[in-house]
Amino acid sequence: MRTFLALFLGCVFLPVCLSAQTGGRVSGAILSDETGAPIVGATVVAVQQSSNFGKVGPAIFRSTTELDGSYAIANVPSGDYLLCLYEAGDYLDPCQWGPATNATIATGTTSLDIRVRKGVRLAVRVGDAENLVAQYKKSSPDASAIPGAFIRITVTDTQGKMRTLPLTYASERLYEYSTLVPPDTDLTLNVSSSFFMLADQSDNPIGEQGYSAPLRLSIPKPPDPRIRLPFAFLDRRATVIPVKIRAAASGAP
């Protein structure tokens, strides 16, 4: 167990590790900004900030939060770092959604608690009843290395920063693209494809320019404990936007 933890807490990038023996230490806790509850089991990643990484790249250090949300990263070379968050359940990564947590680390210990916001999971699910994606892949050797349904799905915030939803589930005839987004925030969802003609849930065609709609999601209310509504789990996990593949696009590459 201790050996294992050392792998996580110690240096993970060898060139920096060799010069890091006299570095500093950053520690603190990851807490919910709403309740102050500790975020347990999340991975805190300290990423070096520099204008010139040369051939080495940024130094990167990881730590997993303990039962009280605490983390500690030792032997970090002096410098400026940004702390990012992974595997924190439905909590948002401050490196992507802000506010960014900068840490200037010098010799000694830098204490830094991070309060993180809860997000809402947005999922766009693409139904492919005719299995057209598989047919396309068979006919296009270039496409075989690319998983997913060849559909561009993005959310854009009011500052114009666009994020492409990653593929999070793929099987024949059904694909999911999902991400966490901040609640009560104005976003624009865009869905389009150069390869397929799409339709919405009601079979209304989505034109070649794609589907674009404002989006503002809220954290769902907890269920009524007096009832055990069947399938309640299905809408607990994400806000789902269904999209259907209708046909191959006429001008598909």
Place this chain on the structure above:
Amino acid sequence: MSYKRCTSAAVWIAGLLAEAAAAAVILGILSTAQAAVPYPPPTTWKGVNYSPRRHTYFRMLYDWYSWDSTAGKYVHQMVDADLTRLSQNGYNLLHLYLWDQELLRSVNAAEPAGFLSAPSDPSGSPNNQWGALNDFVTKAESKGLFVALHFASGRFIHRMQGNPGGTPDQVATEFANWTEKFIRYLNSTNPHNNVLLWGLAYSIAPVPGDTTGDWSTTWKLAYKKVDDYARMYSPHPSVLGLIGTNLYMDQLRPDGQPWDGFIYPRSQGYTWNWQEAQRMAKTMRDLLTSAYGTQKDPDIYMMQLYHPNSYDLLLHLSSLSSGYVANGIPAPVAKIFVVEFATSSSLNSPPNGNNIPYYGDAQTPTTTVSGHSQWLNNTLCAYRSAGLQKYAYWSMFDPYTMWTGSPWYVTGQDLAWSGFWGLSFEPEASGDKPSWSLLSSFYLNGSINCPSPGQSNAPAVVSLTSSSNYYTVAQPVRLTWTAADVASFSLNRGHGASYSCSPEQTGQVSSDVAGSCAYTDASAFSSTGSQTVTLTGYNVWGSPQNASASVTIGLGPIVNAATDQNYTYTINAYDTIIVWGNGFSLTGGNTIQLTRAGYPDVWMYNGDGHYFWDHSHFQINASLDGRAATGQWTLYVRNGYSGTPSAAYTIMINP
């Protein structure tokens, strides 16, 4: 009728034909009588929640008259064949929820099926579900199968919640009048002798200890009114047309709080709140006694019994039926009807699984096909030890295509839990799971191998899955397991703490390996090649079961492709580049390096001030934002563990 006085040959021949026809009718009756449901009904209810392949759940009646091109039959013909098979394999009961539209559409507004909700007349439900219901009951009766018809009304649930509001009497009356139409239709308009039970109302039960509040009062009035109708129309009141009501024995967390849907270590054993269930039973008695004027308990307690440990469940079932708690009464095993019990065999490739380990109600883990059978075996043994005699497995066929199709589009872990709990696979070609043979054998002749010396020695059911088949040296290996009837574990490799396999759950399940569905990071391998990790689960008795996962270890991550956000290889300077491959880090620290002679390297990573997503072994998204000039670049990915980059991958960046 006598034909001896007929004088003409024609009339005589006609008489012979008529006699032959009459004989045929008699033979038909005899034939039907041989398959007819017995009276009185058996005390052992050998049931299943039934709906045919590809027309599962609420779709069976909606699709009843449609053609199934895969089977080459109408849906009702598929049902007919299935019911014959069930009857021949010892089954004697079909449990069927009668869903109203309001319930289904409260979860998915586009769901077309379901009976018209109260106060509308359900006989006018779309696709003649009303006629299909009678056909279904008729077919079951002709095969010697009883039915337990269980009302699942969103309208009633919502009115109980005050939407729209009403007095308890108004709410109960509207609901009971809706149920009356079903009861009259299937007992009087079509006088069936096989409606064994009416399930009162899915998800509704009185509040323990409360005999005067609106919630409990509505339940009381609804029970009495529905029972009055059932008795009015039943061909054999108090024997057929019994009333069942939900009795909830909820699982508790190790700290004694109500289970919140997440994974916890077994600690000293999984616990269910049998005390609260007994108090609920006592409250039901108090409510019904006041309604009937004489001591009265529900005819049947309907329970959903999912579990991650059959030994623990057995202990709590025994407490429920014979323990003592203040303000509670035991629930006799003879009155308990398990209307749902199941797990899902998700750990197969599509269409017979989705290879995702997960869990569901009461922390029940999904498993492999063989684990599915063992879980069922363990559960049946626990029921037998507890003395339970009434049960309906959930369910006959995997409902995979219904959930993955429009309008549900269920994916990932949700599909892992809800898509594969059938006794038989969804594709005909895949046939039955071992669970089918197990349950059929048990129903036909009571044959089952139960553990010796007792349920504590029920074989552990374990699976082990790696989140990727490829890792780099120095990269921890993410392993997820599922486990039922497991009291402790060991992993043949160093590892970190264990965490729930639920992505929403933040928290450590245990500092060691624990939980019915959880993951850990096994310590990294330092040498390349194929490696195997083995998990051993020990049951309460200490008997082991192994599960293994194999991975390939390489020096650096693998890049298979790099596209723009449109999934084309034409990447523009301000596009998001999507790198597809394997061996990336799940926990961040991945970097993308773009190199080109004469240009400074471009480094992209989370925290560089641009969009960068790298929560996957297989995909990294990064906004270029004009950082790389037009031209040909060489791309490398590092995962922050091995230090070795991926092989060079060439991309062309366009203006």
